[in-house]
Amino acid sequence: MRKIIAFAIIMMVGITFAFYIDYKVQAGDTLYDLSKNFNIPIPVLMDWNPSISPSNLKIGQTLKIPLVSGIMYKPSKALTLSALAKYFFIDPEEITSVNLSIGSNIPANKEVFVPVGKVNTSFTQLADFVWPAYGSITSEFGWRLHPIYNKNMFHSGIDIGVPLSTPVFAARGGTVKYAGWQSGYGNVIIIDHGGYQTYYAHLSKINVYIGLRVEKGDFIARSGNTGTSTGPHLHFEVRKNDEPNDPVAYLPRTNTYVMRRVFSE
Ligand SMILES: [Zn+2]
Structure with a gap:
């Protein structure tokens, strides 16, 4: 009886606190296979295992695999x-x-x-583009007095104020064209949508790689404060044939538009 109770307690602790399992990489495993077999999107696997990429999985390496698709937020x-x-x-x-x-x-x-x-x-599927993060615009597109360089400079996107580590989502379906560091942008993801490109800059964590196909609304990164940045925010750009346009012209009118089900207050 005592054993059963102890087992029950361990199970309960396990259920309450363990949101993932440890998995040892087997010969022939690929990130794509793991994603398919465990039904967890690749960006979510990358968020749990920050050092992994499609080319560096090692046999015997222990990966954290969440039991359902989700990430830890602190x-x-x-x-x-x-x-x-x-x-x-x-x-x-x-x-x-x-x-x-x-x-x-x-x-x-x-x-x-x-x-x-x-x-x-x-997300409403009616919108061509969706908001990449939930927050308010702290700096608009266009000419502005640059907060760091203190001179008039062109702001090629919008800044969305969000705390560090807030999830960032693909604004539209496309293929990752760039994922890495660029001066000014810091950690940046560029997604190609065929004729349009979107930029997500100053990230703390990049959870995609070049060539990965993403769908509208997919989790791709965590926001940060990397590169030339005065505080945690997401710098977001929409380019048409590589020419920066005002993202607001493409996005739903308000953040709440894309989250009707959550709009309760
Ligand atoms: Zn900006």
Whole structure:
């Protein structure tokens, strides 16, 4: 009996705290196969295992594989559950259903497991482009007094104010054309949409690689403060045949437009 209780307690602890399993890489495994077999998108696998790429998997290497598609989010400041849900464009219930001990207020530094597989369901498919992150525009497209260089310079995109490590989503389906460091941009992803390109800059974490196909609303990165940046934000560009255009002209009118199901306050 004692053994059964002990086992039950271990199981409960396991269910409550283990959101992933350890997996040892076998001969012949590819990132693509692992993604398919475990039904976890490649960017989610890359978020759990920051050092992996399609070309560097080693036999016997231990990978963390989440039990369902989702990532750990650790807010740097206290925030409400509904605010957290907005960063992921999901319903708060999707977070409470997998975090049994969570309340409506989340303290700073509490690790929360947040599902990301359903992000697409919150986006309207009517919009050609969707917002890459939930936040307000802190700097618009066009000529501005540059905050660091202190002279008039052209701002080739918009800045969306978001805390560090906020998820970033593909604004439209396409193929990753660049993923890495560029001066000024810091860590940047460029997605080619055929005639259009989108840029996601100053990232803290890049979860895609060149050549990866992504769909509209796919989780691709975490926001950051890398490159020439005065604070955590996402710099987002829409280019038409490599010519920067005002992204606002392509995006739904407000953030709430893309997250009707979460719009409850
Ligand atoms: Zn910017």
